[in-house]
Amino acid sequence: MHKEEHSEQQTFMPFIDDDVALPKNAREALPEMTPQEELKMRANTVKLIADIAGKNIEPTADQAEDATKTAEAMMENPELRPEFGNYPNETIAYLAGLVAQTSHMVAPELADIKLSVLNGLLQEAATAKTARERISAWAKIGEIDGVDAFKKKTEVTHITKSGKELEEELKKTIEELKGKVIEGEILENDDD
Numbered sequence: 089m090h091k092e093e094h095s096e097q098q099t100f101m102p103f104i105d106d107d108v109a110l111p112k113n114a115r116e117a118l119p120e121m122t123p124q125e126e127l128k129m130r131a132n133t134v135k136l137i138a139d140i141a142g143k144n145i146e147p148t149a150d151q152a153e154d155a156t157k158t159a160e161a162m163m164e165n166p167e168l169r170p171e172f173g174n175y176p177n178e179t180i181a182y183l184a185g186l187v188a189q190t191s192h193m194v195a196p197e198l199a200d201i202k203l204s205v206l207n208g209l210l211q212e213a214a215t216a217k218t219a220r221e222r223i224s225a226w227a228k229i230g231e232i233d234g235v236d237a238f239k240k241k242t243e244v245t246h247i248t249k250s251g252k253e254l255e256e257e258l259k260k261t262i263e264e265l266k267g268k269v270i271e272g273e274i275l276e277n278d279d280d
Contacts, residue, residue: 123162123169124187131184134177147178155183162187206232 104110111117121129138145147155154175162168172180189211206229213225230237249257 126169127172127180127184127187130172130180134181138177138181145178145181147182151176151179152182155179155186158183159186202232202234206235 118126134145158170158175158179162170175183189207209225209229209232213222213229216222216225227238229235
């Protein structure tokens with residue numbers, strides 16, 4: 089005799105607030121993001137899928153060139169929002185690497201300019217063809233405020249005291265000096 093297994097299939101319906109509209113599509117469901125944030129999210133997704141599939145993400149020379157051109161365009165115009173969905177996964181991954189490496193946030197504020205300069209110098213130091221060029225780039229990095237590799241630090245402490253405190257300190261110093269005066273007598277020279 090066969091023992092039949094009966095399992096009841098239950099359907100669970102998640103609770104959804106009546107006053108919350110559901111997005112029409114995935115694009116609408118996404119939060120507002122900068123192009124850099126969207127690129128990072130897409131690259132993380134590409135990496136996760138590649139890791140699950142056990143595949144390497146290696147762009148062709150053309151894909152790497154497309155990514156480089158797009159990165160340059162994004163640097164020139166920080167407001168540019170490329171249509172990332174039109175690029176293959178390999179281009180997205182390579183582009184995300186370029187953007188992360190240079191952290192190319194071009195400058196609405198001075199801190200962003202400093203970061204761009206630092207990242208540019210780091211790129212130059214890493215890719216310079218000669219030792220002289222590398223040393224020059226590293227020297228410039230060392231001079232950046234915050235890195236301060238060559239800065240000699242001098243501290244000056246200003247102490248503000250009242251006239252009465254200064255007078256008491258001065259009297260105390262004079263009293264200490266009085267005790268240090270050595271009294272002696274002058275001996276006459278016998279040669280006379």
